[in-house]
Amino acid sequence: MTTWYKKNQIAITPWLFLIPAMAMFVLYVVYPIAQSFNISLYKWDGLGEAEYVGMANYEKLLTRDRAFNISVWNNLKWLVFYLAAIPGGLFIALFLNQTVRGIRLYKSLFFFPFVISQIVVGLVFTWFYDPTFGLFNGIIGVFGIEPVNVLGDPELATYGIIAAGLWPQTAYCMILYLTGLNAVDPEQVEAARLDGAKGLKMLWYVILPQLRPATFIAFVVTIIGALRSFDLISIMTNGGPFGSTRVLSFYMFEKSLSEYGFRMGYGAAIAVILFLIMLVFISYFLWRMYQDEKGER
Amino acid sequence: MFPAPIEKSSRTAQITYQSMLPLALLLWLAPLLAVALFSVRPDTDFTIGNYWGIPSSWEMISNYSQVFNSSMPKYILNSFFITIPTVIGAVSLSAMAGFALGIYKFRFNLLIFFLFIAGNFVPFQILMVPVRDLTLDMGLYNTKTGLVLFHIAFQTGFCTLFMRNFIKALPFELIEAARVEGVAEWRIFWFVVLPLMKPALAALAVLIFTFIWNDYFWAVVLTQGEAAQPVTAGITSFNAQFRAMYHLMSAGSLIAALPPVAMFFLMQKHFIAGLTLGAVK
Numbered sequence: 001m002t003t004w005y006k007k008n009q010i011a012i013t014p015w016l017f018l019i020p021a022m023a024m025f026v027l028y029v030v031y032p033i034a035q036s037f038n039i040s041l042y043k044w045d046g047l048g049e050a051e052y053v054g055m056a057n058y059e060k061l062l063t064r065d066r067a068f069n070i071s072v073w074n075n076l077k078w079l080v081f082y083l084a085a086i087p088g089g090l091f092i093a094l095f096l097n098q099t100v101r102g103i104r105l106y107k108s109l110f111f112f113p114f115v116i117s118q119i120v121v122g123l124v125f126t127w128f129y130d131p132t133f134g135l136f137n138g139i140i141g142v143f144g145i146e147p148v149n150v151l152g153d154p155e156l157a158t159y160g161i162i163a164a165g166l167w168p169q170t171a172y173c174m175i176l177y178l179t180g181l182n183a184v185d186p187e188q189v190e191a192a193r194l195d196g197a198k199g200l201k202m203l204w205y206v207i208l209p210q211l212r213p214a215t216f217i218a219f220v221v222t223i224i225g226a227l228r229s230f231d232l233i234s235i236m237t238n239g240g241p242f243g244s245t246r247v248l249s250f251y252m253f254e255k256s257l258s259e260y261g262f263r264m265g266y267g268a269a270i271a272v273i274l275f276l277i278m279l280v281f282i283s284y285f286l287w288r289m290y291q292d293e294k295g296e297r
Numbered sequence: 298m299f300p301a302p303i304e305k306s307s308r309t310a311q312i313t314y315q316s317m318l319p320l321a322l323l324l325w326l327a328p329l330l331a332v333a334l335f336s337v338r339p340d341t342d343f344t345i346g347n348y349w350g351i352p353s354s355w356e357m358i359s360n361y362s363q364v365f366n367s368s369m370p371k372y373i374l375n376s377f378f379i380t381i382p383t384v385i386g387a388v389s390l391s392a393m394a395g396f397a398l399g400i401y402k403f404r405f406n407l408l409i410f411f412l413f414i415a416g417n418f419v420p421f422q423i424l425m426v427p428v429r430d431l432t433l434d435m436g437l438y439n440t441k442t443g444l445v446l447f448h449i450a451f452q453t454g455f456c457t458l459f460m461r462n463f464i465k466a467l468p469f470e471l472i473e474a475a476r477v478e479g480v481a482e483w484r485i486f487w488f489v490v491l492p493l494m495k496p497a498l499a500a501l502a503v504l505i506f507t508f509i510w511n512d513y514f515w516a517v518v519l520t521q522g523e524a525a526q527p528v529t530a531g532i533t534s535f536n537a538q539f540r541a542m543y544h545l546m547s548a549g550s551l552i553a554a555l556p557p558v559a560m561f562f563l564m565q566k567h568f569i570a571g572l573t574l575g576a577v578k
């Protein structure tokens with residue numbers, strides 16, 4: 001036995017090292033994805049017998065569920081507006097990319113919002129928007145605008161929450177760009193300066209191409225963040241007013257574990273649709289990473 | 298360097314920049330500073346509408362001690378009991394998996410690696426119903442263990458990506474030299490590779506600490522009530538208990554946010570190294 005192991009060590013060791021991680025990952029991530037697809041074909045309250053209903057859950061979702069439509073639209077809003085974190089982060093990174101005294105502390109403090117939990121961010125912004133004492137209304141009041149109840153207005157609430165989400169996300173993108181800027185080739189910058197490039201032109205033609213890896217990661221984490229948004233909605237509006245701030249992830253949670261009875265099958269169907277939307281992005285990310293891997297070989 | 302170093306520009310530009318820095322920071326952190334200010338006010342300030350003026354009295358000690366006399370400390374303790382085992386579990390599993398994927402050439406290597414990466418991008422919601430069910434079946438619903446096991450499994454995806462890339466960048470000659478000496482493979486892992494992985498281990502540990510501490514979704518899916526819930530979920534029940542008592546709510550939120558913040562400031566270098574993995578080629 002031991003001699004056999006010694007002979008084949010190099011072939012066997014990787015599998016021995018992989019087994020614990022793979023077992024956990026398959027049990028808790030890979031298999032549940034398959035299970036969700038399966039559950040979505042049933043009508044199930046989570047306790048009793050599940051009843052097979054085929055595509056009925058999907059049919060209902062796609063044709064007769066207004067709340068689902070609202071959620072998809074809100075997810076689109078999140079996807080589009082959340083991306084503002086990328087230029088926002090770049091802007092702050094450019095602002096802070098200096099070597100004056102104390103700049104390191106400034107960088108850390110600007111990064112601060114990312115470290116706090118979204119639950120606390122949500123609470124902080126709920127008070128920020130508060131119609132009676134919120135700082136937000138104080139600020140717009142200076143410009144003579146009437147107080148608005150951002151989170152109480154179905155038209156505005158989603159944007160209010162996205163803005164809250166942008167706060168930590170911009171900080172994240174900022175730190176990515178600060179690291180990227182640190183690695184920009186100084187010789188290229190000097191050469192471009194000698195050629196008379198500066199300001200926006202320099203940024204666009206010389207700096208941004210070198211920041212592409214940072215931009216890619218910022219894009220990945222922002223898209224994932226946008227599609228995963230749940231905490232902020234849950235704490236700031238709980239889906240309201242009138243269900244206007246629901247997104248797929250929140251709606252799915254609501255349906256599955258609703259106080260009016262669990263609808264696991266229906267929830268799973270919503271999750272599958274969210275997963276399929278995500279899959280478009282996941283495939284693109286993986287494809288990009290695969291190209292990089294091939295390039296290294 | 299871009300933008301051009303400010304030291305090279307005029308004196309006025311330098312002064313403008315230096316004075317804009319604190320101003321910008323103040324604006325950026327205004328929502329948080331407001332909460333910090335709330336947390337030291339007496340509750341009468343809220344009834345008389347003194348939200349933004351100087352607090353009529355400084356109630357820092359009384360507010361914060363009231364928070365400590367609630368169920369808050371229990372929740373915070375739970376958070377530690379959930380976060381620390383997760384960090385240890387996820388980092389160990391992924392160090393091993395990363396070693397396997399980074400050092401050995403075998404069929405399916407890249408496939409398995411990409412499986413871990415893909416799992417990392419998945420929206421949690423697709424896992425929710427089955428994982429909740431699995432946890433119930435194992436009798437671990439509403440326990441810290443149930444939450445820890447799931448977190449370990451899910452974080453292993455991200456951690457393996459990180460570890461594998463780190464190990465792949467190590468000089469392979471070291472491993473070859475050890476093999477020539479006849480060192481067993483597991484000893485190579487333990488005595489050669491692991492000591493070199495210290496920065497990666499540290500970076501992942503702080504990152505996972507923060508991620509798990511701040512998790513809310515799984516906390517509400519897999520646990521309920523004081524016995525097992527971490528502070529992110531606890532703060533919402535705290536919210537219900539102290540509705541409209543803004544001074545206590547603010548103090549509570551700040552305390553809940555403190556451990557990851559402390560972690561970040563203590564381990565800043567590692568934290569940022571972990572977070573910006575791949576941002577530079």
